[in-house]
Amino acid sequence: MRNILIIGSGKSTSYLIKYLLDKSETEQLQITIGDLNLEAAKKMTQNHKNATAITLDVFDAVSRTAAVKNADIVVSMLPARFHIEVAKDCIAYKKHMVTASYVSPEMEALNDDAIANNLVFMNEIGVDPGIDHMSAMKVIDEIREKGGKVILFESFTGGLVAPESDNNRWNYKFTWNPRNVVVAGQGGAAKFLQEGQFKYIPYQRLFRRTEFLDVEGYGRFEALANRDSLKYQDVYKLDHVKTLYRGTMRRVGFSRAWNAFVQLGMTDDTYTIDDSENMTYRDFVNAFLAYSPTDSVELKFRHALKIDQDDEVWDKFLELDIFSDTKPVGLKKATPAQILQKILMDSWTLAQEDKDMIVMYHKFGYEINGEKHQIDSTMVTLGEDQTYTAMAKTVGLPVAIATIAILNKKITTPGVQIPISKEVYQPILKELEDYDINFKETKVPYLGYNPLNL
Numbered sequence: 001m002r003n004i005l006i007i008g009s010g011k012s013t014s015y016l017i018k019y020l021l022d023k024s025e026t027e028q029l030q031i032t033i034g035d036l037n038l039e040a041a042k043k044m045t046q047n048h049k050n051a052t053a054i055t056l057d058v059f060d061a062v063s064r065t066a067a068v069k070n071a072d073i074v075v076s077m078l079p080a081r082f083h084i085e086v087a088k089d090c091i092a093y094k095k096h097m098v099t100a101s102y103v104s105p106e107m108e109a110l111n112d113d114a115i116a117n118n119l120v121f122m123n124e125i126g127v128d129p130g131i132d133h134m135s136a137m138k139v140i141d142e143i144r145e146k147g148g149k150v151i152l153f154e155s156f157t158g159g160l161v162a163p164e165s166d167n168n169r170w171n172y173k174f175t176w177n178p179r180n181v182v183v184a185g186q187g188g189a190a191k192f193l194q195e196g197q198f199k200y201i202p203y204q205r206l207f208r209r210t211e212f213l214d215v216e217g218y219g220r221f222e223a224l225a226n227r228d229s230l231k232y233q234d235v236y237k238l239d240h241v242k243t244l245y246r247g248t249m250r251r252v253g254f255s256r257a258w259n260a261f262v263q264l265g266m267t268d269d270t271y272t273i274d275d276s277e278n279m280t281y282r283d284f285v286n287a288f289l290a291y292s293p294t295d296s297v298e299l300k301f302r303h304a305l306k307i308d309q310d311d312e313v314w315d316k317f318l319e320l321d322i323f324s325d326t327k328p329v330g331l332k333k334a335t336p337a338q339i340l341q342k343i344l345m346d347s348w349t350l351a352q353e354d355k356d357m358i359v360m361y362h363k364f365g366y367e368i369n370g371e372k373h374q375i376d377s378t379m380v381t382l383g384e385d386q387t388y389t390a391m392a393k394t395v396g397l398p399v400a401i402a403t404i405a406i407l408n409k410k411i412t413t414p415g416v417q418i419p420i421s422k423e424v425y426q427p428i429l430k431e432l433e434d435y436d437i438n439f440k441e442t443k444v445p446y447l448g449y450n451p452l453n454l
Contacts, residue, residue, distance in 0.1 A: 002028055005032045007035075007067075008034075009033050012100070014392045015395075020400050031045070033053050074089075075097075079101075083101060094117050096120045096121070096406050099123050103124060121416040122402050123416065124419065126398060127157065127358060127394035131360065131437070138426070143364065146368060147368055153236070154247075157361075162357040162382050165350070170347075172254055173349065173356075174345065187203075188227060190227050191227075191229065210255050217380075218359065221252065221361075222253075223247035240367075243448065249359055249361065253312075272333040273334055273339065276332065277328075277329065281343055361378050375441055378439065393435065401428050
């Protein structure tokens with residue numbers, strides 16, 4: 001039997017573990033699931049004879065190294081900042097490693113050691129990053145093989161609520177880490193290329209600069225820029241690209257409403273609110289508004305943000321009950337972002353019967369024989385329930401497929417890498433189609449950038 005060590009048993013691991021357990025007999029696999037919470041790990045084994053749960057504290061070198069030594073390959077599903085100690089053990093004990101996280105500078109620094117030990121360190125093999133890389137490189141390589149050069153590349157992903165569970169005015173619920181949603185976009189301006197010009201969008205303007213996207217069968221979405229699109233010019237070798245833009249998808253109207261929180265400062269995570277544990281939601285909102293002995297908090301809020309009473313965006317804020325004078329914040333020394341997250345979780349937490357949805361949209365503009373063409377590629381995946389979510393499916397399945405491919409020496413190129421080579425993306429994309437993760441590619445007139453939006 002070949003031992004796969006999975007470190008972490010969070011929500012994104014359900015499909016990953018199920019896939020490996022389903023393959024455990026034919027592929028001769030023993031799955032070891034290590035987590036700080038032993039009961040959570042045991043639950044994920046599904047009492048399968050080829051699965052074992054162990055207590056694993058990533059900061060306990062003794063238990064960590066013992067688990068890595070016994071593995072043939074290590075899959076780290078921990079938060080990205082915790083991968084590095086595991087990765088160092090994998091170098092020391094000559095084990096391949098797979099993660100769904102972005103390559104950190106610390107991980108990249110292990111590249112030479114990984115190559116020297118003939119080890120595959122596959123990163124960014126989830127959904128975004130992951131499926132976005134693979135599906136983009138497939139089309140980019142096909143364009144190049146036809147003698148074309150890519151002059152436009154735009155890529156968008158959204159983790160959203162499925163249409164059947166979309167029952168609030170924001171058309172949004174938390175389908176991944178709520179904190180990451182609240183603080184998204186902070187820490188520097190979004191930067192991208194547009195028709196050969198460098199463009200920058202500072203955080204305070206980010207949610208008012210959107211592009212509109214229509215996905216057949218699912219309606220219209222809006223997209224706002226990710227922090228740094230420019231790094232993908234080198235990653236994808238887009239030497240001739242004039243427009244390069246990556247973004248996050250939401251339903252139309254979300255960004256305009258969210259911008260109110262940004263403008264008031266409610267998403268700030270750099271300082272704490274005094275006496276926050278004794279505040280109500282209404283007190284919290286009022287803390288960001290000017291003093292008035294006569295005007296209500298609602299009136300001050302609308303005036304500060306220039307929102308008319310009959311504006312549909314006003315109904316979004318009323319739905320969140322942010323003006324409640326009975327609901328307590330109940331968080332001691334909390335930042336504005338932490339308090340806002342608590343308020344939003346009242347309304348945006350997925351109900352047990354809710355399903356989530358992943359939407360991905362690529363645009364490829366290219367030139368061949370002096371003529372410009374465009375291909376739009378879309379993918380929509382729906383979750384089954386609160387265990388087998390669309391997020392877990394699109395993160396976990398690519399990780400699992402890559403893990404077995406490395407074990408079976410189908411992926412052999414050593415080093416710290418992401419899935420942009422044909423050796424990696426072709427078989428994985430092909431197998432993902434068996435799980436209804438597939439892209440619809442459509443040839444459309446070349447439109448270039450969208451002058452009405454960005």
